[in-house]
Amino acid sequence: MKDVREYVLKTPAGGVKKYDHDALCDYLEVDDRSRVIFEQGVGREAIVRVYPANPLMNMRSIRIEDLLLDDRGFITIGSYYDGVPLKFRLFDPRTGNAQRAAVFGTTGAGKSRLVQAILVACKVSGIVVHLADLKSGQSVPEANGQVATRVTAQFETILMLRGLVAEAHRRMKAYAEMGRSGFVKNDPDPLVYGIVDEANRLLEKGAPFREEGAYLIKELGRTGRSVGVGIIIAAQAGHLEELGGSDTLRAMLKEGEVVLLRWSSGMMQQLVGDGLVPRGEALQPIPKVVGRVQRVRRYNEVATEDADDVNSQGMLYHLTAARPTSMARTFIVGSVTPCTGYDPVILDLYGPAAPPGEQINLPAYITDKELEAVANRDTAAAGPGGTATTTLPHAEAGGAATAAQAGPVSTAQRILAALPADGMTVPDLMTALNADGGREVRRGTVLTTISTLRNDGKVARPDGSGLVIPIPAG
Ligand SMILES: Nc1ncnc2c1ncn2[C@@H]1O[C@H](COP(=O)(O)OP(=O)(O)OP(=O)(O)O)[C@@H](O)[C@H]1O
Ligand SMILES: [Mg+2]
Structure with missing residues (x-):
């Protein structure tokens, strides 16, 4: 390994507790910090190597x-x-x-x-x-x-x-x-x-x-x-x-x-x-x-493009x-x-x-309570503005507990049916609702319904995510 400088250092007993890489590089007068590799050995020894370039830059493809x-x-x-x-x-x-x-x-x-x-x-x-x-x-x-x-x-x-x-x-x-x-x-x-x-x-x-x-x-x-x-x-x-x-x-x-x-x-x-x-x-x-x-950088130096x-x-x-x-x-x-x-x-x-x-x-691990919650969704009282009557195929948890039921379907039910387990944004939800075959919904109705559902603990809206996420009762 010519071109590699190696230093063996004595460290305090138990090794270095807090390591300052910049200070070491300054001491060694190496500008490119990634060329210097520090490794604490067992006991009181550490090794410092200064490479011409970082030795991990040219990895091969995995086989x-x-x-x-x-x-x-x-x-x-x-x-x-x-x-x-x-x-x-x-x-x-x-x-x-x-x-x-x-x-x-x-x-x-x-x-x-x-x-x-x-x-x-x-x-x-x-x-x-x-x-x-x-x-x-x-x-x-x-x-x-x-x-x-x-x-x-x-x-x-x-x-x-x-x-x-x-x-x-x-x-x-x-x-x-x-x-x-x-x-x-x-x-x-x-x-x-x-x-x-x-x-x-x-x-x-x-x-x-x-x-x-x-x-x-x-x-x-x-x-x-x-x-x-x-x-x-x-x-x-x-x-x-x-x-x-x-x-x-x-x-x-x-x-x-x-x-x-x-x-x-x-x-x-x-x-x-x-x-x-x-x-x-x-x-x-x-x-x-x-x-x-x-x-x-001095006034006449420019950074390289990929810096x-x-x-x-x-x-x-x-x-x-x-x-x-x-x-x-x-x-x-x-x-x-x-x-x-x-x-x-x-x-x-x-x-x-x-x-x-x-x-x-997967469906084998849905609890009775969760199944019940799914069924309740299909028979729940109509939420605000929900009078449309549609039959919805209701898929839960990747096809589990499929319960297609006839009867009046509220906006709340339609929202819960449309939401995938990992949630959806309001615009996507609007698109999904207006494609589910039911009555056309307005954004205002959807937003109030979501807020009611949230108060009822049926959906969550985590901050910043923009998502409406269904919560299975349990
Ligand atoms: N082992 C690797 N081989 C080749 N490219 C890699 C490797 N690791 C990371 N990359 C590159 O870095 C990018 C990000 O890597 P990766 O998606 O694994 O990061 P992550 O830690 O899972 O990030 P996130 O927190 O965003 O999910 C990859 O798209 C790829 O371009
Ligand atoms: Mg990742």
Whole structure:
């Protein structure tokens, strides 16, 4: 490694507690901060390397071989700055344990691409995946048809998680009866993962199923691991308050695998404050733009055109691996320029085979109370301005509990029928209502009806989202 300067530093016992990368770079007289890599070693040693350019800038594309489980249950998702492979564990054959993992990072940091790699790995390794893509299916669109279950709305996610918890409980009982203390892959049950991308949407304050979502995820973390039912979440939020606010969730994440992609400073403070990232403040920051020189421009200097383009996507720390403070990066997953449809590179990774496993029967996990609420919607008293008579096919939770009923239908009922589980904006709702075959509705009527429904606890309107979201009674 010529052209690389290396310094071995003595640090205080227990390592550096608070790390100031800028100060170090100034001391070394290096303008491009991303060329300097700091790594706290074990004990009192740290290494500083000064590269000609950031060593993680030329990642290769991920290959299908990287994503096949090795005999210790790891896949390779990228590499550390010094070329050592970056591994991610999906299974522990020694203990039979499934994993629980969380991928954190600010928006655009590369969470969903990493999730996509994990999804491919699961498919090609025969691991059954039940996926919630809470950005209406837009985070990992190529997963459509490549996983056993795919849901894109919050209520369906709850049903999916209920199904996973039920499966974990079933296995616990069945294995106990077999006299078996742990999980043996594919004998008779496959390894299963619940994966929730944009988990913050399910768990943030004001989310309609926050409490149950947090409960189900932590229950999976608690009971699923030893029976081959794992859980992986990707979230933008840092704070536990934004992740259901539960202590037990913290316990689950502390014992699970944690991958941290580029963060914002506020997010880091929260993660450290919550104890999710024990030594966060000793981590060298991941810059948004790698290779940018931080200095004042003189009057005759102009910035290059791409000086502000984000180019550090996929850079991360694998905080629970053997090298928690070594900067690493995922391989390139998929096309680097936007595609007009599904990304062909990603589809190619998934391959043409059908995904392993069977879809969770979501309607089976709707409670009686929720079913009743659906039925009540169809027989509810007419809301303001509602006198139209139409027969509405009423689909709830992806075709579950279909109850087509004849009779007078109020504007309130029509609104509830038109709303998908993840909500709709008022303009879209107007369009849907005026296409449902009923009487033409006016915007004023719709708005007053929504406000009545909100007072009755039947819909929510989270601030800033512009959405009207149905709340199942319960
Ligand atoms: N591993 C990767 N390989 C190639 N491109 C990547 C990778 N990770 C991220 N990118 C690029 O960065 C963009 C954002 O990545 P991604 O969608 O994974 O971020 P995210 O963290 O899920 O963001 P959000 O919070 O907005 O969902 C991608 O569209 C892609 O262009
Ligand atoms: Mg995403």
